[in-house]
Amino acid sequence: MRTRYIIYIVLALLVGFLVYNKFFSGKDDRIAPGDKGKGGKRGGPVPVSVLIVRDTTVNNAIDITGTISANEQVNLVSQASGSITNIYFDEGSRVKKGQLLVKIYNQDLKASLAQNDYQVALAKENEYRNRVLLEKEAVSKQEYDTSLASLNSLKAQSEAVKAQMARTEIRAPFSGVIGLRNVSPGGYLSPSTPIALLVNIDPAKVTFSVPEKYLSLVKPGGKIGFTVESSQKKFNATIYAVDPSIDQNSRTINVRAKAPNAEGLLTAGSFAKINFSLDQIPKTIMVPTQSVIPDLKSSKVYIAKNGLATERPVKTGIRTDTQIEILDGLQQGDSVIVSGIIQLRPKAQVNILKVIK
Known part of the structure; x- marks a missing residue:
């Protein structure tokens, strides 16, 4: 009986210790209201980095996708029917215009x-x-x-x-590389029988679509840069044709460019990642995207002035992957806060840790 009481007492003491530890321990660590701003965990200057505003030159470009296609491509077929007596090409070989490829009886x-x-x-x-x-x-x-x-x-x-x-003689209509053949000597050839695919991909064609709002900036002679998954090289192409009408569903216009392909690194059907330079802005202000805070009607940034964070409404322009153009609201020499923005409030004290020029 006495043992049971002892167990009850020990359990009660243990529960009491746990309750005390939960609600009363650490009380002395709390910061008194009057201690805010005196080096405690809450308050004090906000550590920030700032960017010194200056004019810069920006290339206005968009990233789009496109498709690589051959300069010339045709499925070779016969205009006559008959038995094949000879085949004069090797699969995957290069042939010249007018070269005899297949002979029919x-x-x-x-x-x-x-x-x-x-x-x-x-x-x-x-x-x-x-x-x-x-x-x-x-x-x-x-x-x-x-x-x-x-x-x-x-x-x-x-x-x-x-x-x-x-x-009865099937000849190459243009110079290029011939693909895998679908016929054999002695077989019967008809106009509906595909012989092989003939491709000329030097130069290669790059077809892509550009949003309607950029139509005035797309002209024959314009340059584009692009990459493909099969090569680490960056390729260049020149625009030579623009579709005369806009696609009503996507509101885009189709554009085609030619790229030199003497090394044969580009393959028809490949996916192309294109960087299309539209125009160049000679003097403008660019700031990191994260420094601009969107508002209901406009946007704003914080600038550091006399050790305080000051709100400044701005008008924005074009965007890149990491930056945004400021059309109005900033001047050269302003110190735009680019980090610690979530902790900022108007007139908050700031501690500048890094200056980006």
């Missing part, structure tokens, strides 16, 4: 052409004789005209056969 056309050539030779002799006889008035004009028409008809037939024979 055309022996029947060659025989037709040879037969027609004999008929043309005979018709020529007949036309010549009738012309001589016509000069001697030995034949009528109608008989001569008939022989001449027969000759011209046979010549036209020869040209038609030659055109058919030309369709």
